[in-house]
Amino acid sequence: MxxxxxxxxxxxxxxxxxxxxxxxxxxxxxxxxxxxxxxxxxxxxxxxxxxxxSVEDVVVAKLVYGSGQDEEDVMAILLNKGVSEGMKQKAKEFGVYSKLCGIAEIVGLRC
Incomplete structure (x- = not known):
């Protein structure tokens, strides 16, 4: 520690x-x-x-760091919580909006 x-x-x-x-x-x-x-x-x-x-911060951090496991985690979160406006805004701020929308599309959600 x-x-x-x-x-x-x-x-x-x-x-x-x-x-x-x-x-x-x-x-x-x-x-x-x-x-x-x-x-x-x-x-x-x-x-x-x-x-x-927050869910938004977890998703964006996982998209920024971007391991295979992180992307699987994002898929599970999006299936459970959906894509919020706050999540989209935060993803834009940190340059991962296209990743967010790509994963949302894979799981059948609109971005």
């Missing part, structure tokens, strides 16, 4: 006796990270009230 903090990186925490649940902690280091902090939403995780990254 200290190394991740010093390097402004991330760390994954795994819950004991759980292979299905983990938490990724990422330290803010760039505009995209600080935008995610500004866009955070109140939520609940395992019965604990906390701040969570």
């Amino acid at each position: 200290e190394d991740a903090y010093r390097e402004r990186g991330w760390v994954t925490l795994f819950l004991p006796r759980s292979t299905l649940f983990h938490v990724d902690l990422k330290f803010a280091k760039d505009r995209l990270d600080y935008e995610a902090l500004r866009g955070r939403v109140k939520g609940e995780l395992m019965g604990v009230k906390c701040w969570l990254e």
Whole structure:
């Protein structure tokens, strides 16, 4: 955890006796990270009230970083949540609008 903090990186925490649940902690280091902090939403995780990254910020970050797994995650999110105006605007701001629309089209959604 200290190394991740010093390097402004991330760390994954795994819950004991759980292979299905983990938490990724990422330290803010760039505009995209600080935008995610500004866009955070109140939520609940395992019965604990906390701040969570907004759906729009998750999608845009995954499109910016763009691994194969990230794109699969975006497909699942879009199928579940759809494409919002806020998501489109944020994707334009970070230069990934065409990626967003391409993935939306693959899963049968309009962008």
